[in-house]
Amino acid sequence: MAFRTGNTKDAADQKAAVTAGLAEQLSDLARDLQEEDDTDALLADIVHAALDLIPHVAAASISLVMGRRTVLSQAASGEVPRLVDALQSATGQGPCIDAAYEERIVRVPDMGHEERWPDFAAAAYDAGARSMLSFQLFVKGDNLGALNLYGDDANVFDEESEQVGLLVASHAAVAFSDAQEISQLNQALDTRDVIGQAKGILMERFKITAQQAFQVLIRASSETNTKLRDVAEHLTGSGEIPTRNRTGA
Structure with a gap:
């Protein structure tokens, strides 16, 4: 009995050590993802x-699934994931296109006996995907992001695979959302900078105030049906203010 108790304690200690190690690795992952400001590198x-x-x-x-029909590999560890995404687009079937919009985790234990997407499954199996796990990262309208895992044999993913996969996907979803917000912020700052440069050019050229220069840009944007940023970029690049085409008037 004492021997069995010792084995139980050793197993519990080993499990605790593994859990602690995983927690430390996930903490490192979260920190690394937060520090990454390049979206492609983040993925x-x-x-x-x-x-x-x-x-x-x-x-x-x-x-990324665009419009519930086109599947794009934004980051892939090899050829099999890229082939599988192309097959989903070609057949209009697969875990990303169908169930992933409604389910947080999509399981494909055995691609060789998958019946939900017969055309896709047969081709994916031939491409080398024997089993899959897909974790939903985000859904925005008709667009979806998913983390896809591939096994080189059927039924290789177990409960631990799903639990750890869900943790990684959760970190990934937060980091991806933050990266999108940072990207939008950077775009806003870039727009502000180019508009500021355009205003400076107008102020110097026509000896007008910043407010008057901004009104000139707004008027040019309205008259040419062009975005304000594009008007500013045209001015800073060419030195000219876009004007409405009066040909045929």
Whole structure:
């Protein structure tokens, strides 16, 4: 009995050590993702983390589904994920296109016996995808992001794979959302800078105030049906204010 108790304690200690190690790795992942300001690099980091942390993963990718029909591989660890995404687009079937919009996790235990998407499943199996796990990252209207995991054999993903995969996907979703917000902020700052440069050109050229220069840009934008940023970029690049085409007037 004492021997069995010792084995139980050893197993519990080992499990606790594994859990602590995983928690530390996930903490490192979260910190690394927060520090990454390049979206493509961020997605690549997530895919590498999935390969390193999630048990039984042979390949991984992040896919974007546009308009519920076109599947794009934004980051892929190899050729199989890219082929599978192309097959989903070609057949109009697959875990990203169908169930992933309604389910947080989509499981494909055995691609060779998958009946939900017969055309896709047969082709995906031939391409080398024996099993899959897909984790929803975000849904925005008809567009979706998913973290996809691939097994090199059927039924390789277990409960641990799903639990760790969900943790990685949760970190990825937060980081991706932050990256999108940062990207939008950077675009806003760039727009502000180019408009400021255009105003400076007008102020110097016509000896007018900043408010008057801004009104000139707004009027040019309205008359030419052009975005204010594009008007400003045209002015800073060419030195000219866009004007309405009066040909045929």
